[in-house]
Amino acid sequence: MAPLQGLRDFRRLKELLGILILYGFDDLLQWMGLGRQAALINRLLRRKLPADVQRLPPQARARMAMEEMGPTFVKLGQILATRVDLLPPEWITELEKLQSRVAAVPFSELLPGLEASLGRSVAEVFSEVEEHPLGSASMAQVHRARLKSGERVVLKIRRPGIRALIEADMRLLEQVAAVAESQSPDWRRFQPVALLREFQRSLARELDFAVEARAAERIANNLATVDYMVIPKVYWDYTCEDLNVQEAMNGTQASDLAELDRLGVDRLRLARRGAAVVWKMMLEDGFFHADPHPGNFIILPDERIALIDFGMVGRLSAQRRDQLVRLVRGILLQEPEVTTHVLVEWSAGYVVQREALNSEVAAFMERFDGVPLDQLDIAGVLQDVAAILRHHAVSLPADIALIVKACLTLEGFGRSLAPNFQLMEEAAPLLKKTLRGRYAPQKLARAMRIRALDMVEKVYNPNTMATQSHLIGSAPPINPMDMERWIGRLERAHARQTTAQLITAMYVVGGLLSLLPQGPHMVGMNVLGIVFIMSASVYGFWLWLSQWWTLRGRD
Incomplete structure (x- = not known):
C-alpha cells in the first residue's frame, strides 16, 4: 500500500472529503475514523446543496459526488456498475448514468503532448486537424484529422495531467480499501483490496492507448471471416501509450433511430447481427468488447457495421466458457445440482x-422449466444468479461480472x-455447437485422461486434498487406496x-467390403x-462377457 505523498495528496484528500460531506456522506467518514477532519471541513464548507438534491436517495447523491470527484471516481463508479453481484439493482441503475463527458x-x-507523442510537429504528419473535438471524456479527447497521405483518421489524445491525478487518487483509495477490509467483516467478505487491484489494472489498461489499439487488432483478426463487420485500422506509426490514431468511420450511430429509419435500415437485422458478433467474441474467441452499447456501433453506407472504442474488453478462459455452458445446460435440463x-x-x-x-437455485430454476434455449432470458438468469450469490455473501469472478454487464x-x-429482439436467438446456435463439442468422444477421452492424472497426483500429494475443505458439505479426504481403485476403473473404462x-x-x-463385386x-x-x-460380432460378445463376469465377481 503506497503512503500519501506530500502536500498535493493531502490537498486532494481535503477536496474529496469536502465533496463527500457536501453530498451527505458524513457517516461514511466517521466509520473510516475521519470524524474530526470531517467536522473541521464541514465548518469550512461555504457551499450547500439545494434542498431538492439533499432529498435524493443515497445512490443518486453518490453518483453526483463521483462525477464531481473526477475521472478516477467516475471510472470506479462505471466499474461498480458492472458488479451486479455486489450492489443492489437501484445502485446499478444509478451508477450506469455516470457520464465521463467533461468540458473540452x-x-x-x-498540442505539446501530441507533438511529444508523435516525435515531430503536427504539420509533418497531418494535412489538417480539427481543433474542435469530436468528443471530450474524462481521460481523453477525440479529434478528426487527415494524414499527409490523404486517409481520414481520428486522434484519441490523453488529457494533460491525468496520470498524476489518477495516481494520487489511487493512493487514497488504497488507504480506504485497507480500512474497509480491516474494520468491517461484511466488507472483508467482498475483498475490497482485491477489487481495488482489479480496478487499478483496468484503469492502467484504459490509460494506455496502445493496449486499446492491440485489443482492436485482436478482435479484427477474430472477426476477419464476418463480412458485415468492420474494425477501424490502427496506424501504428503514430500510436503510442498516450495517443491512438485509427481509421475514421463515417456513418450513422446505431443510437440514431430516426436516421436509421430514414436510411431504410432493417433494425431487427442490425440488432441480430450485433448480438451474433458479440456472442461469437464471448463463446468462441474468449475475447470480447465489454461495452456493446449503441454508440459503439456505426452503420456504414453499405450497411456494414463498424465497432469502435475498445477501452473496455473482457477475457473468458476455456474453463469459464465451459462453466457458462454447464450453467445454461443445468437450467434448461432442470438440474439444480x-x-x-x-x-x-x-x-x-x-x-x-x-x-x-442448492435449494435457492432449485427454486429459481423452476421459472425456466420448459423454456427453449432461444427464448431463455440470459440477462435475467445472470442477474438472478448474481443476486443469489450476493445473498450468500459471495462475489462473482470479475470476468463473469463483465459478461453479465x-x-x-x-x-x-x-x-x-x-x-x-431476443438476445438468445443468436447465442443458441453457438451454445449448441459448444455443447456438441463438449461431449465429443475425443474431448471426453481427453477429460478422462486428465482426471486420471489428477487422481494420480493426489495419491502422491495428498496434502492437495486440503483445498477442498472450504466447502461445507463437501466430501471428506479420500483414501489413496480408493483412488488407486478408481484410477484402475477409469483405465479399464477407457480401454x-x-x-x-x-x-x-x-x-x-x-x-x-461386403459390397465389393x-x-x-x-x-x-x-x-x-x-x-x-463376424469378427466384430465375436469381439463384441467377448467384451460383453468379460464385463458381465467382472461385475458378477464384484457382487
Whole structure:
C-alpha cells in the first residue's frame, strides 16, 4: 500500500472529503475514523446543496459526488456498475448514468503532448486537424484529422495531467480499501483490496492507448471471416501509450433511430447481427468488447457495421466458457445440482452453505422449466444468479461480472432497435455447437485422461486434498487406496471405450467390403466382408462377457 505523498495528496484528500460531506456522506467518514477532519471541513464548507438534491436517495447523491470527484471516481463508479453481484439493482441503475463527458480542453493545451507523442510537429504528419473535438471524456479527447497521405483518421489524445491525478487518487483509495477490509467483516467478505487491484489494472489498461489499439487488432483478426463487420485500422506509426490514431468511420450511430429509419435500415437485422458478433467474441474467441452499447456501433453506407472504442474488453478462459455452458445446460435440463456446482466453483474458495444454495437455485430454476434455449432470458438468469450469490455473501469472478454487464447492455441495445429482439436467438446456435463439442468422444477421452492424472497426483500429494475443505458439505479426504481403485476403473473404462470404437470401425469396414463385386461371395455378400462382420460380432460378445463376469465377481 503506497503512503500519501506530500502536500498535493493531502490537498486532494481535503477536496474529496469536502465533496463527500457536501453530498451527505458524513457517516461514511466517521466509520473510516475521519470524524474530526470531517467536522473541521464541514465548518469550512461555504457551499450547500439545494434542498431538492439533499432529498435524493443515497445512490443518486453518490453518483453526483463521483462525477464531481473526477475521472478516477467516475471510472470506479462505471466499474461498480458492472458488479451486479455486489450492489443492489437501484445502485446499478444509478451508477450506469455516470457520464465521463467533461468540458473540452483547448487544443492549444493538447498540442505539446501530441507533438511529444508523435516525435515531430503536427504539420509533418497531418494535412489538417480539427481543433474542435469530436468528443471530450474524462481521460481523453477525440479529434478528426487527415494524414499527409490523404486517409481520414481520428486522434484519441490523453488529457494533460491525468496520470498524476489518477495516481494520487489511487493512493487514497488504497488507504480506504485497507480500512474497509480491516474494520468491517461484511466488507472483508467482498475483498475490497482485491477489487481495488482489479480496478487499478483496468484503469492502467484504459490509460494506455496502445493496449486499446492491440485489443482492436485482436478482435479484427477474430472477426476477419464476418463480412458485415468492420474494425477501424490502427496506424501504428503514430500510436503510442498516450495517443491512438485509427481509421475514421463515417456513418450513422446505431443510437440514431430516426436516421436509421430514414436510411431504410432493417433494425431487427442490425440488432441480430450485433448480438451474433458479440456472442461469437464471448463463446468462441474468449475475447470480447465489454461495452456493446449503441454508440459503439456505426452503420456504414453499405450497411456494414463498424465497432469502435475498445477501452473496455473482457477475457473468458476455456474453463469459464465451459462453466457458462454447464450453467445454461443445468437450467434448461432442470438440474439444480449442476448449476449449484458451477456457482460453488465461482465462490473462489469461500465457505458456501451448499444445501441452502442448492435449494435457492432449485427454486429459481423452476421459472425456466420448459423454456427453449432461444427464448431463455440470459440477462435475467445472470442477474438472478448474481443476486443469489450476493445473498450468500459471495462475489462473482470479475470476468463473469463483465459478461453479465455486457449481456445487459447488449439486450438493451437490441431492444432499443427492435422491441421483439431476443438476445438468445443468436447465442443458441453457438451454445449448441459448444455443447456438441463438449461431449465429443475425443474431448471426453481427453477429460478422462486428465482426471486420471489428477487422481494420480493426489495419491502422491495428498496434502492437495486440503483445498477442498472450504466447502461445507463437501466430501471428506479420500483414501489413496480408493483412488488407486478408481484410477484402475477409469483405465479399464477407457480401454473398453477404445475397444468399442474399434468394433464399430470393423462393422463399418465389413459392411463396405461386403459390397465389393470382386472375390468370392456367400449369401450375396463378399466373403471378406462377412469375415470382418463376424469378427466384430465375436469381439463384441467377448467384451460383453468379460464385463458381465467382472461385475458378477464384484457382487
